Amino acid sequence: MKYPLISSRLAARLTILPFVVIALTIFVGCVLWSVQLSFTSSKLLPNSDFVGLDQYIRLFNTTRWIVSLKNMVIFGVLFTSGSLILGFLLAVFIDQKVRAESFFRTVFLYPHALSFVVTGLAWQWFLNPALGLQEMVRVAGWESFTFDWLVNRDFAIYTVVFAAIWQASGLVMALMLAGLRGVDPEIWKATKIDGVPTWRVYLHVIIPILGPVIFTSVILLSLSVVKGYDIVVAMTGGGPGIATEVPAKFVLDHLLQRANIGLAMAGATVMLLTVIAALAPWLYVKHVKKGANG
Amino acid sequence: MTMTQSTSTPSLKKPRTIISKERIAIYLFLIICSLFFLLPLYIVLITSLKTMPEIRMGNIMSWPETWNTDAWVKAWSTACTGLQCEGVSVGFWNSIKILIPSLFVSILSGAICGYVLSYWRFKGAELFFGIILFGAFIPYQALIYPMIKIFATFGLYGTLPGIILVHTIFGLPIMTLIFRNYYSTLPSEIFKAARVDGAGFFGVFFHVLLPMSTPILIVAVILQVTGIWNDFLLGLIFGGRENMPMTVQLNNIVNTARGAKEYNVNMAATFLTAMVPLLVYFFSGRWFVRGIAAGAVKG
Known part of the structure; x- marks a missing residue:
């Protein structure tokens, strides 16, 4: 009680210390260590035998990695745009003063509460050609009906995209709906008086106003693109063949099963760089804004 | 008129x-x-209530002829994951074992970090906060190998305290962020008044701020319960054989089990695994959306 300020300050510092240590060790130390390992010839055990960019050269000569990257791009573009469009449409339609609004909101958002494993398994079951959708249509009479994307090398990745959109567009809807509710009602009154058609108001007035919300959604969605692992493992296991491999899975497989640490860490470093590249515009905007405000 | x-x-x-x-x-x-x-959801549910002969007839959408709960019993207690045949119940209890302490430790850690960052500025606080935020964006793949090594050194790899610590670490960014944001909206007079009354570092936190934190605590609980329950990757790597969470067990039952596939059992297991976050979702209502909005701030 004699020196409450000093002792309290000391208590504060001592309490935060372990968290500072954790943050530095994990979020800085481990990242640097991973990057460092990508420049070594480490296989089953880590070593410090510096080999320059050899692992990266080998990485980009590995078919499976190239397929993984391609899939990440396909997945990234389609999943992000698909979730944005569907999420936006859902939000707009819900915002038309509909009855049972909370019912619709609940239905559209519940997949977001489910894990990617559950999402992947549910869609895997529905889309499996032997007993799922295809078989149902055939039994119903259309016997030549074919929908085998899940087991088709060229199309399997799109089924994963589809399932992921199902899981994520509710999130976009929730964010957009909050954004729409924040739009100044005066804007609607003004455009109504001018007789502007509703769809044009959405396209030319509302979407620009929602800019920050769209931006946030894109960042959130693209992060789950890079991290995407569970849904692929559950839904296709990377197959058929290597058709639906993704970088996140490539790294973990080479780390845990193939004992090729150097190559895995090179892949992880590329993933990290991808995330930084995805974040760069956001950081830039934030920085510029900060600069402008103060 | x-x-x-x-x-x-x-x-x-x-x-x-x-x-x-x-x-x-x-x-x-x-x-x-x-x-x-x-x-x-409908298909998972009705498939779990059908018998295998009915499933083989090929109408995935049809209503079950009779409600058969055998698949649920089997999924819960005897379904096989390659070698063991103990159903998803083992995974369920493992997930509970992981969830409860992780929830407590990760939320308390986030609350304390948010509290210190809001009221007890220290040298390098900005940098610390920046690193923590950066942590939210690092792909797990760029952390996992060194983390395995560090955890193994301390004998934590593949143990229950290990996986709890992992969830606390990966929960730290978002938890710190939401608590910091929440505390910075409170009037600073509250803090000053408590200090004048002689409350120390912990006194202010436990007697003044924590009782005022109910709304953000609810948001934190929703975020962490769904996040930790739905985790697959961390549990798979850091949990070890003894603590395999329900999601991992489910995936093993469905995707690696040998022999003829029992789709009704698989779907019952899937539904059982989905139940906890679904219940949280339906009972939390608008709070869930608040949690999403709070989580979205990081983006």
Whole structure:
């Protein structure tokens, strides 16, 4: 009680210390260590035998990695745009003063509460050609009906995209709906008086106003693109063949099963760089804004 | 009144029909989308209630002839994951074992970090906060190998305290962020008054701020319960054989089990695994959306 300020300050510092240590060790130390390992010839055990960019050269000569990257791009573009469009449409339609609004909101958002494993398994079951959708249509009479994307090398990745959109567009809807509710009602009154058609108001007035919300959604969605692992493992296991491999899975497989640490860490470093590249515009905007405000 | 009504009726009629057409289109769109969103849940549920012969008839959408709960019993207690045949119940209890302490430790850690960052500025606080935020964006793949090594050194790899610590570490960014944001909206007079009254570092936190934190605590609990329960990767790597969470066990049952596939059992196991976050979702209502909004701030 004699020196409450000093002792309290000391208590504060001592309490935060372990968290500072954790943050530095994990979020800085481990990242640097991973990057460092990508420049070594480490296989089953880590070593410090510096080999320059050899692992990266080998990485980009590995078919499976190239397929993984391609899939990440396909997945990234389609999943992000698909979730944005569907999420936006859902939000707009819900915002038309509909009855049972909370019912619709609940239905559209519940997949977001489910894990990617559950999402992947549910869609895997529905889309499996032997007993799922295809078989149902055939039994119903259309016997030549074919929908085998899940087991088709060229199309399997799109089924994963589809399932992921199902899981994520509710999130976009929730964010957009909050954004729409924040739009100044005066804007609607003004455009109504001018007789502007509703769809044009959405396209030319509302979407620009929602800019920050769209931006946030894109960042959130693209992060789950890079991290995407569970849904692929559950839904296709990377197959058929290597058709639906993704970088996140490539790294973990080479780390845990193939004992090729150097190559895995090179892949992880590329993933990290991808995330930084995805974040760069956001950081830039934030920085510029900060600069402008103060 | 009657006059104006009678004169305006003809002119009102036309827009009315147009509006109702528009309304129909709106509801049609929403209902079709609802069906799309409900479809997988419906299929998982009815498949789990069918018998295998009925499933083989090939109508995945049809209502079960009789409600058969054998698959649920099997999924819970005897379904096989390659070698062991103990069902998802083992995973369920493992997930509970992981969830409860992780929830407590990770939320308390985030609350304390948020508290210190809001009221006890220290040298390098900005940098610390920046690193923590950066942590939210690092792909796990760029951390996992060194973390395995560090955890193994301390004998934490593949243990229950290990996986709890992992969840605490990966929960730290978002938890710190939401608590910091929440505390910075509180009037600073509260803090000053408590200090004048002689409350120390922990006194202010436990007696003044924590009792005022209910709304953000609810958001934190929702975020962490769904996040930790739905985790697959961390549990797979850091949990070890003894603490395999339900999601991992589920995936093993469905995707690696040998022999003829029992789809009804698989779907029952899937539904059982989905139940906890679904219950949280349906009971939390609007709080869930708040949690999402709070989580979105990091983006």
